[in-house]
Amino acid sequence: MSVQNSLTKSKSNQRFGITAYLTQDAVKQQINNVIGGKDGQRFISAIVSAVNTNPALQECTNQSILSGALLGESLKLSPSPQLGHYYLVPFNDREKGKVATFQLGYKGYIQLAIRSGQYKKLNVMAIKEGELEYFDPLNEDIKINLMVDSWDEREEAPTIGYYAFFELTNGFRKAIYWSRKQMESHAVKYSPGYKRDLDKGTKYTFWSKDFDGMAYKTMLRQLISKWGIMSIELQNAIDSDMAVINEDGTKEYVENDDSVIDAEVQTVESQPDSVQEASVQQPTDAHAALFGNN
Structure with a gap:
């Protein structure tokens, strides 16, 4: 079975917690291909810690969490809430269920x-x-x-x-x-x-x-x-702000255009009963003109 098929099968199997998901051979191979084997365990530990401190993220698809975190890692930014470089923010997508979006912090x-x-x-x-x-x-x-x-x-x-x-x-x-x-x-x-x-x-x-x-x-x-x-x-980070990063690297935007920097979110300190439902859409013309579609 190919890595892509293994990841797709794993993504659809929601019985996996984030720790079990990230330690699967196919997923570990994907992580190592992006950031290198020596930093793989550090990366996994950081993501597990971030998810464990935010119960709402635990309900998001594992692949959306991994894709957002891999983007942050490629930008050499930390997922630590204390550093405020970027955040993985839960959203309700009407088709995919709860997904994690990448949100750049001002310190990022x-x-x-x-x-x-x-x-x-x-x-x-x-x-x-x-x-x-x-x-x-x-x-x-x-x-x-x-x-x-x-x-x-x-x-x-x-x-x-x-x-x-x-x-x-x-x-x-x-x-x-x-x-x-x-x-x-x-x-x-x-x-x-x-x-x-x-x-x-x-x-x-x-x-x-x-x-x-x-x-x-x-x-x-x-x-x-x-x-x-x-x-x-910096262009890649801005272009990815408030986006769901798909497995193939494409981006889907939530409440986003060239000046939108926020949508309804859940913080670690305050969790509402449900995450705001938001439709996922492609970049607006203004966003595409400024940053490109990538």
């Missing part, structure tokens, strides 16, 4: 950008009430009076906006500023799950659990994808 953006060697400076931060004196969008000049005397006080202060900038090694600079209201409007427009959280007073989505983290990701994506230099790795 930073890692990949730095690794490209093109960025001399790269930063994103929340701006607190009373700190912003002005932002000139035409010349991209900003004046901020940071609350440096008390970082604890600053942490508790209301956020009024977000600022991101980069400087390339060739001297090119770009900066953007979004108000908190602008970011809220973006989140409501592109994340039905977050809108439901607001309507129902729940906290199931990443936007609700970590609004600043999702805002940082939005700022970096807007900044880098429109004006930055993107390495092949």
